[in-house]
Amino acid sequence: MPNEPFSIYIGGWQPPLGIRLSVTGAGLLLTGFSCFLFLLISFFARSQASASFPRTFWPLLLSLQTGITGLFFTHDLFNAYIFLEITGICSVGLVALSPGDKSYKTAFNYLSVNIVGSLCFLFGVALIYRTYGVLDFIMLDAAIDSAHVSPIAYLSVFMIITGLVVKSALAPLHGWLPEVHGSAMPLVSALLSGLVVKCGIYLFFVLWWTTFSSLITPPLIWVLSLCGAAGIIIGTIRALQADHLKQMAAYSTVAQIGYLFLFMPIISQSEQLSTEIFAGFLLFIVAHGLAKTTLFLAVGYLKSVHNCVTPSSLAGFAQQQPLIVGAIAVSAISLIGLPPSGGFTAKWALLSFHASAGSWALFTTILVGSILSAVCFFNIMIHAISAPPAPEYGETIITNGLLQQRVIIVLLSVLTVLSGFCWPLFAHFLRWGAT
Amino acid sequence: MSEQSLYTVLGIGLFWLGLYRALTVNALLIKIISFNVAGAGTFMILIASAYHDTLPPDAIPHAIVLTGIVVSVATSALAILLALRSQSSSTTKTSANDHHR
Amino acid sequence: MTKPLVNGQRFTALICLAMCIISLIVVIPVGPSLSAASLIQEHLNNSGVENPVTAVLLNYRSIDTLLELAVIYVAVLPVCALSFNQITTVRCVHSDTVLRGLTSVVAPATIITAIYLLYNGTRLPGGAFQAAALLAGLSGLIAFSGFRHFLKQKALNNTLMVSGILIFTAIGFSHYILPASFLAYPREYATTVIITIEIFATVSITAILGRYISALPQARISL
Numbered sequence: 001m002p003n004e005p006f007s008i009y010i011g012g013w014q015p016p017l018g019i020r021l022s023v024t025g026a027g028l029l030l031t032g033f034s035c036f037l038f039l040l041i042s043f044f045a046r047s048q049a050s051a052s053f054p055r056t057f058w059p060l061l062l063s064l065q066t067g068i069t070g071l072f073f074t075h076d077l078f079n080a081y082i083f084l085e086i087t088g089i090c091s092v093g094l095v096a097l098s099p100g101d102k103s104y105k106t107a108f109n110y111l112s113v114n115i116v117g118s119l120c121f122l123f124g125v126a127l128i129y130r131t132y133g134v135l136d137f138i139m140l141d142a143a144i145d146s147a148h149v150s151p152i153a154y155l156s157v158f159m160i161i162t163g164l165v166v167k168s169a170l171a172p173l174h175g176w177l178p179e180v181h182g183s184a185m186p187l188v189s190a191l192l193s194g195l196v197v198k199c200g201i202y203l204f205f206v207l208w209w210t211t212f213s214s215l216i217t218p219p220l221i222w223v224l225s226l227c228g229a230a231g232i233i234i235g236t237i238r239a240l241q242a243d244h245l246k247q248m249a250a251y252s253t254v255a256q257i258g259y260l261f262l263f264m265p266i267i268s269q270s271e272q273l274s275t276e277i278f279a280g281f282l283l284f285i286v287a288h289g290l291a292k293t294t295l296f297l298a299v300g301y302l303k304s305v306h307n308c309v310t311p312s313s314l315a316g317f318a319q320q321q322p323l324i325v326g327a328i329a330v331s332a333i334s335l336i337g338l339p340p341s342g343g344f345t346a347k348w349a350l351l352s353f354h355a356s357a358g359s360w361a362l363f364t365t366i367l368v369g370s371i372l373s374a375v376c377f378f379n380i381m382i383h384a385i386s387a388p389p390a391p392e393y394g395e396t397i398i399t400n401g402l403l404q405q406r407v408i409i410v411l412l413s414v415l416t417v418l419s420g421f422c423w424p425l426f427a428h429f430l431r432w433g434a435t
Numbered sequence: 436m437s438e439q440s441l442y443t444v445l446g447i448g449l450f451w452l453g454l455y456r457a458l459t460v461n462a463l464l465i466k467i468i469s470f471n472v473a474g475a476g477t478f479m480i481l482i483a484s485a486y487h488d489t490l491p492p493d494a495i496p497h498a499i500v501l502t503g504i505v506v507s508v509a510t511s512a513l514a515i516l517l518a519l520r521s522q523s524s525s526t527t528k529t530s531a532n533d534h535h536r
Numbered sequence: 537m538t539k540p541l542v543n544g545q546r547f548t549a550l551i552c553l554a555m556c557i558i559s560l561i562v563v564i565p566v567g568p569s570l571s572a573a574s575l576i577q578e579h580l581n582n583s584g585v586e587n588p589v590t591a592v593l594l595n596y597r598s599i600d601t602l603l604e605l606a607v608i609y610v611a612v613l614p615v616c617a618l619s620f621n622q623i624t625t626v627r628c629v630h631s632d633t634v635l636r637g638l639t640s641v642v643a644p645a646t647i648i649t650a651i652y653l654l655y656n657g658t659r660l661p662g663g664a665f666q667a668a669a670l671l672a673g674l675s676g677l678i679a680f681s682g683f684r685h686f687l688k689q690k691a692l693n694n695t696l697m698v699s700g701i702l703i704f705t706a707i708g709f710s711h712y713i714l715p716a717s718f719l720a721y722p723r724e725y726a727t728t729v730i731i732t733i734e735i736f737a738t739v740s741i742t743a744i745l746g747r748y749i750s751a752l753p754q755a756r757i758s759l
Contacts, residue, residue, distance in 0.1 A: 010599045012720040017575050017596045056617040063610045070603075078499055082603045085506050086610055089513060093614035096517060104521035104618075108463065111514050115470050116457070118510075122477050122503065123450055129496065130443075130484035133569045151562045440564055447559045455552035459545040484568040493573040494588035498597060501589070502604045505665060505741075509611035512748040516618045519753060 005432065007075070015136035019076045022137075025432030026282055027072040030202065033286050034072075034195050037293060038065050044297060044408050045187050047401030048304075054097040064090035064191065071199040077125045077135040077160075080203055084121065084167065088114035091188075091196050098185040106183045113166060113176045117200075121163030127156040137211045145214050157212050161204065168200035170261055171231035174254045178238070181250035186300020189246065193253040193296065194289035201260050205281060208264055209274065221265040225362055228265075231258025232369035240376045244309050245299045248376065249292065252335055255369060256288050259350065262362055266353050273353075279426040280349035287342025287419050291334035294412040298327045301405055314384040323410055325384045330413040332377035334420075337370045342419030349423075442483035449476030463518035467511055474507045584726025585658040593663070594730045598719045602704050605737060609701055612744045619751035623690055626750045631682035639681040646674045654738055658727065664737040671738070672745030679750060693743055700740025704733050 005024040012018070038061065045057065067087035074080045092114065096107035129135060131152050132143040144153055169177040177197075181189045208216070235255025242248035263281045301324055302308050302317070318325045334343035347370065354363045453473030457466050481496040481503075541549065576588050576596070583591040593601050616623075650667040657663030678685045707729055708719040721729045 009717065010597075010719050011595065012717050013579075013596045017579065019597055019599055054617060056613050059613050060610070063606070063613070066606065078502075078597075079600060079603070082502070082506065082600060082607060085510070085607050086603065089510065089607065089610050089614075092513065092517075093610070093617075096520075096614050097617060104517055108514065108517040108521055111510070111517060112457070112466060112470075115510055115514070116454070119450070119454065119470065119473050119477065122474075123480075126477050126480045126484070127563060129499070130480065130563070130568045131566055150566060152566050155559060155562045439568075443563060444560060447563060448556060451552045451556035451559070455549055458548050458552075459541075486568075487573060490573050491577070491588070494576050494592045495573075495597075497589045498592040498600070501593060501665060502600055505604050506607050508745075508748075509608040512615055512751075513611045516615050516751055519620070520618050 015076070015139050016134045019074075019079050020136055020138075021073045022075040023073060025429035026278060028432075029282060029426065029429045030072045030198075030285065031069050033289065034065065034068050037191070037194060037289060040293075040408050040412065041187055041191060044405055047404035048187075049401075052099075057094065057097055060090050060093045060097070061191075064094065064196070068195055068199050071203055075137045077128065077137070077140070081118065081121055081125060084200070084203075085118055087196060087199060088118065088167070091192055094188045094191070095180060095184045098183065098188060100183055103183055106180055109176055110180045117163045117166035119163070120159050120166065124156045124159030124161075124163065127152060127159065131156070137207070141211045141213070144211070149215065153215055157215050160207070164200050164204045164207075165227075168197045168204070169254060169257055170227050171234050171254065171258060172227065174231060174234070174257070177254055178247055178250040181253060182244065182247040186246070186296045186303070189250070189300075190293040190296035193250070193292045197253070197257060198260075198285050198289065201257065202285070205264065205278075209278075224261055225265045225359070228258045228261035229362060229365040231255060231261065232365055233258075233372075236369050236372040236376065240372065240379075243311070245302075245311060245314075245380075246296070246309070248311070248380075249295050249299060252295075252373065252376075253292060255373060256284075256292070256335065259347070259366065259369070260284060260288075262350060262354070262366065265359070265362075266357050275430050276349070276427070277353055279423065279430050280346055280353065282430075283342060283349065283419070283423060283426050284346035286422075287334055287346050287416065290412055290416040290419060291331040291341070291343060294327050294331040294409060294416055295335070297405070297409050297412065298324050298331070301402075301409065305402065311380045311383050314380060315386075316384075318385045323406055325381075327409045327413040328384070329381055330416055332381065334416045336374045336377060338374075340420045341417050342422070343416075345420045345423055439483050439486045442479055446476045446479030446483060449473065449479065452476075463522070464515075467514045467518065470514070471507060471511060474503065478503055582723055582726075584721065584723070584730055587657065587659055587661065587663075589661065590657050590663055590730070594733060595721065595726065598704075598708075601737075602701070602708070602719075605701050605704065605740065608741065608744050609697065612697060612747050615748055615751050619747075620753040621750055623693055623747065623750060624688055626679050626688065628680050628682040631680065635681045636683070639677050639683065643674060643678065646670055650674075650738075654734060655731075657734060658730065664734040665741065668738045668741035668745065671742040672749065675742060675746040676749040679746075693747070696739050696743035697747065698740065700737045703736040707733060 005022050008021040008023065009015075010019045010021065014020075042061065045053075045061075064087060067083050067085075067090060070083040071080065071087065074083060088111075092107050092111045095110055096103060125135070128140065131150070132140060132147070134140050134143055166173050181192055184192065232255050235251050235253070235258060239248045239251035239255065242251055260281070263277060263284070266277055302314070302321070306317075306321075308314060308317075314325075330341070334341035337343045337347035347366070351363060351366055354360075354366070450473050453469045453471075453476060457469035457473065460466055460469065478500045481500050485493040485496040487493060576592065579596075580586065580588060580591055583595040585591050585595070650670045653662040653670065654664060654667035655662075657666070675685060679688075707721075
């Protein structure tokens, strides 16, 4: 494997005239992961195909894959804007196709949130182009470093960050996420929680570590840490109070996004430590993607087959559907951060980074968040294990394609556990350039 | 104040005006129009930054604005359709899923 | 009659006003910087067109244009699924003699203007998007004034909508035949390639924008 990321200049033109895509180890890893998830989701959707399944689902799914893959490789601000738009429109379309009578209003709200994020992002890009004349990440880094750092740079960075934060649902701007992820089809919720919010965060991470690295000031770090911590606490507390399983999973996504944003404020001087931070960030994305997809698919399976949506209606399913409840248990283990799972390794990495940096408040917040989410998930598992099955949740409603769905859910839960042992693999990929 | 600064000021004002109105109204059509106004403000800033005294105008912001206009048309079309659908009754929902291209 | 603002709206208004003032204070003193304008002029001979904006759109930053075609295509997918009219049954409700007469006079002139805009896009301001917008408006006018038009066939419409992206990507992948990178045009064929891309892009954007227009309900609905 080569040691440096290599660049693809589209059309043979160099920046500032043309656009560069940068092929890095991190981008390859995330692209492979996202394609794998899309493959599994396609099989799951195919096994669910019935007369009422919307046919427009498939082109939108593939276009969503285009948008997400592009965001992992782009190194130009306006190119990133267009990929964000493709991703946003596809996600909105997928939400709008979901059954349910409130899905149009929800899709409109989601589209409004996406438009607000894109507008702020484009405003920041306009100001940056006006001031520096370049849109490429690395050239912009050089331009910001060399020139006297002016307030306009801070304002542009603030607007770009606001746009990305709105799109990836960092608290306090997270209000749209539970409604949208809770009311979409389980397949679509899995994709939204697992991949779509992550590509915005990945773009933020790349910008934070390369282009805007000279603009990172303590107030900004402080605000980001506060928002991340708020996301963790609000997400887990609301997940405790949620009365529908899908809503609980959506609030858990809010909390996990809070954890992800806590990877940013760690300042490191050494090259090796920043590579490790990036590896931990990627592992967290992969582990959470696998765990959240397992959770949403299992919850969707239970809803479509047995029509149970609330935690209390899970009573006795441990005997009836042991594989599915086992899959929920494994994803819970990863989301809480218990060994052996990907979530455990990633959270341990996060905790050790914060401990070595000395930020004990964030350390405590992460621990408190993990304990609270443990309470939330144990509550559900107790319902599933203990009580005898209630009679009205026993009949199966849909009977075709169930074997494929079970296989996919079990495969995902096994991978959630296996990803905990993948730290060396991530570190190996990141030798090929992090950004 | 030079013309370029005037257009930049107007662009910034339009952007924040559109964003404020979009975030506070409840009527869906006014929200969509406000998003378009905010986009127009951003485009005006870009166009104003393309002016040079001696050289011909810089073409990259023009290309960015053209692309941005098309993207905002697409987004507005989808938003209008969703707004219309969410206003009409829920009985049209089942017939909508059967409409293919 | 405007109602007084509630607390949430006051808060938002305050924040937006503050950000507006901050933006004005921060942005105005800094003039725009010189950028790639001179580079564009330098390479204009190699790009195959004479208009710098077309050169940027279709040669230097061509992948942005390709992705923009992808954006409007991706937006037409849910629009078709949520549409109020099937494409074969777009009805005309409000047609009358004046409208039909006007359309029959305006249509040929519009088509010629659109072709002029498209062809002259290499020299003067113009190009694929402008021509396509004109033609899409014309197709809406034709449909709503009651004339039959060819975009009502489903297969033809679907093919046209996809053709822009397909041709553009196919040209981009021609680097497997000629030694260059993705979307790099060989210098001697650059003008031909650009005009081909523009023709297919015009056709597909017309079809897509026409689909947006025909997806709206015919009766009046107040939002």
